[in-house]
Amino acid sequence: MTIKSFAIQAHGFDGLKAVQRAVPEPGEREVLLRVRAMGLNYRDVEIVLGTYHTDFPLPLVPLSDCVGEVIATGPGITRVRQGDRVVVAFWERWNDGAFSLADAGAPLGGPKDGVLTEQFVALEDRLVVVPDALSDLEAASLPCAASTAWHALVTAGRLKAGETVLVQGTGGVSLFAMQFALMAGARVIATSSSDAKLERVKALGASGTVNYKRHPEWAAEVLRLTGGRGVDHVLEVGGPGSFGQALKAIRPGGQVNVIGYLGGANGATNPLEIFRRQATVRGIPVGSRWMLQELIAAYAASSLRPLIDRAFDWTDAANALRHLHSGDHFGKVVLSA
Numbered sequence: 001m002t003i004k005s006f007a008i009q010a011h012g013f014d015g016l017k018a019v020q021r022a023v024p025e026p027g028e029r030e031v032l033l034r035v036r037a038m039g040l041n042y043r044d045v046e047i048v049l050g051t052y053h054t055d056f057p058l059p060l061v062p063l064s065d066c067v068g069e070v071i072a073t074g075p076g077i078t079r080v081r082q083g084d085r086v087v088v089a090f091w092e093r094w095n096d097g098a099f100s101l102a103d104a105g106a107p108l109g110g111p112k113d114g115v116l117t118e119q120f121v122a123l124e125d126r127l128v129v130v131p132d133a134l135s136d137l138e139a140a141s142l143p144c145a146a147s148t149a150w151h152a153l154v155t156a157g158r159l160k161a162g163e164t165v166l167v168q169g170t171g172g173v174s175l176f177a178m179q180f181a182l183m184a185g186a187r188v189i190a191t192s193s194s195d196a197k198l199e200r201v202k203a204l205g206a207s208g209t210v211n212y213k214r215h216p217e218w219a220a221e222v223l224r225l226t227g228g229r230g231v232d233h234v235l236e237v238g239g240p241g242s243f244g245q246a247l248k249a250i251r252p253g254g255q256v257n258v259i260g261y262l263g264g265a266n267g268a269t270n271p272l273e274i275f276r277r278q279a280t281v282r283g284i285p286v287g288s289r290w291m292l293q294e295l296i297a298a299y300a301a302s303s304l305r306p307l308i309d310r311a312f313d314w315t316d317a318a319n320a321l322r323h324l325h326s327g328d329h330f331g332k333v334v335l336s337a
């Protein structure tokens with residue numbers, strides 16, 4: 001018997017082609033998963049287009065995020081059982097504790113073959129059982145972007161009620177961060193290129209909004225919205241072009257979490273600005289399995305649900321990736337299998 005997957009045969013959305021492969025066998029402490037839904041991240045767009053910061057050999061099955069059902073188990077399984085609905089943590093071996101790139105293992109969807117497939121084998125250590133409160137599509141949206149936002153704000157940032165969080169744009173990482181801030185009783189200021197999207201984040205609970213296209217020097221607006229004080233936390237996804245504004249938007253001693261480079265990878269910042277703001281600036285990798293487990297428990301205890309922009313059929317992944325690339329989305333783009 002064979003299973004169907006889609007692999008990047010050549011860079012570009014049209015280079016994604018169906019392939020048939022043998023059903024993999026789970027080994028020691030591994031399980032076979034039937035994929036029920038997948039989630040897309042900006043990283044996947046870059047890997048498919050060949051613009052990611054790391055070049056992976058092709059052909060490659062893309063995508064890191066999914067929810068699957070355990071349909072077979074190898075020897076030595078203790079954490080899950082057949083029939084469980086699980087999500088797969090981004091890192092192969094970063095379960096808990098401090099991050100070490102050398103020890104975390106390879107993510108799915110680059111360099112390892114990913115989850116744009118009917119079935120695949122995963123180590124049981126990286127699985128988290130999904131509570132009934134979350135649908136397949138909601139759960140599939142979580143592993144990469146939500147655990148990154150959780151890592152930045154909750155684990156590293158020690159977010160407290162009453163603090164103010166600035167999120168940039170209305171993509172996956174930023175809207176997860178907005179929801180985690182609201183769950184913690186923090187205030188949210190959101191930026192976007194679109195007034196219509198800013199209306200939506202306001203309706204969802206953001207207390208201040210700034211259009212970063214109309215206000216390229218958006219830090220001044222953020223200071224105005226905070227009575228001149230500045231915010232406590234920034235999730236910096238804009239990159240070098242917005243980092244200088246992020247530093248100006250924080251209060252003295254505030255935190256800037258460097259996560260992405262949606263506005264391009266080049267730019268210059270005077271490091272003395274970090275000194276002047278007494279800023280804590282940290283690079284944030286995708287979170288651990290433990291962080292994924294914590295944020296799933298937080299959703300289960302909350303009335304908030306992941307914000308799904310649109311679901312495509314999994315065989316239409318190329319168009320789903322095109323949609324993400326367009327920037328028209330609000331929240332997560334997902335696939336149903």
Ligand SMILES: NC(=O)c1ccc[n+]([C@@H]2O[C@H](COP(=O)([O-])OP(=O)(O)OC[C@H]3O[C@@H](n4cnc5c(N)ncnc54)[C@H](OP(=O)(O)O)[C@@H]3O)[C@@H](O)[C@H]2O)c1
Pocket residue numbers: 040041042043144145148168169170171172173174191192193194197212237238239242258259260261262263264284285286324327328329331
């Ligand atoms: N460090 C890590 O481990 C890690 C983990 C996950 C993601 N990332 C990175 O984080 C970034 C966001 O990922 P994602 O999956 O959340 O992306 P996404 O869902 O595709 O978000 C894209 C949205 O970001 C906004 N945006 C675009 N250019 C911007 C700019 N110059 N400044 C501010 N906002 C901008 C736009 O929102 P509006 O339309 O509202 O303007 C756009 O719709 C990416 O660079 C990704 O590679 C890094």
